[in-house]
Amino acid sequence: MAKIKTLTFLFILFTIFSISTLTTTATKNHGFARAISPAKLGIKAEKLSHLHFYFHDIISGKNVTAVRVAEAPGTKTSPTRFGAVNVIDDPLTIKPELSSERVGSAQGILAAASQSEFAFATTFNFVFTSGQFNGSTLSVLGHNSVFSNIRELPIVGGTGVFRFARGYALAHTYSRENNGNAVVEYNVYVFHY
Ligand SMILES: *[C@@H]1O[C@H](CO)[C@@H](O)[C@H](O)[C@H]1NC(C)=O
Ligand SMILES: *[C@@H]1O[C@H](CO)[C@@H](O)[C@H](O)[C@H]1NC(C)=O
Secondary structure: OHHHHHHHHHHHHHHHHHHHHHHHHHHOOOOOOOOOOHHHHOOOOOEEEEEEEEEEEOOOOOOOOEEEEEOOOOHHHOOOOOOOEEEEEEEEEOOOOOOOOEEEEEEEEEEEOOOOOOEEEEEEEEEEOOHHHOOOEEEEEEEEEOOOOOEEEEEEEEEHHHOOOEEEEEEEEEEEOOOOOEEEEEEEEEEEO
């Protein structure tokens, strides 16, 4: 019995020692990181914004906004265009017509990354150029199965008014022409400060 008590005591002692060591390590200033108050960055309450706009992916015609920059030897014969890499600078407008008011661009990379469906590994930034979001960006990183009715893409961050952003974008193909040009409707829900 006494032995068990001694062991228990030693165990408690060890636990206390471990916790205090960890705490000291975590709070110690190593010279490159320190805790600051959110107020120091002017951070107040978190806001939730809903953005709605249309994305124009123009792959053929005079002023293309999406270009093929690389492909694999088998891309042309692949039913899913596996290995195709496109760089986009697609206009974003408030209405489905390209001539409607421009709010920004979607700039980045669409890589055909599936061998079983037509899907992109999507990496792009929404770069806003008008209104309250002018100069701010949102970063999108996700799986985009282009023939699904609604695709959900994570918003992984942002800049400007979108610092600390997190959220998701819902993409829906509004129209697609025979030449491949497409208009995609986006509903974006994002938390930011
Ligand atoms: C292509 O861009 C030029 C210059 O902005 C513009 O004048 C022309 O109308 C555009 N063409 C089409 C087909 O959109
Ligand atoms: C957006 O910001 C840039 C840089 O500050 C400025 O030149 C431009 O006029 C602004 N555009 C709009 C539509 O507010």
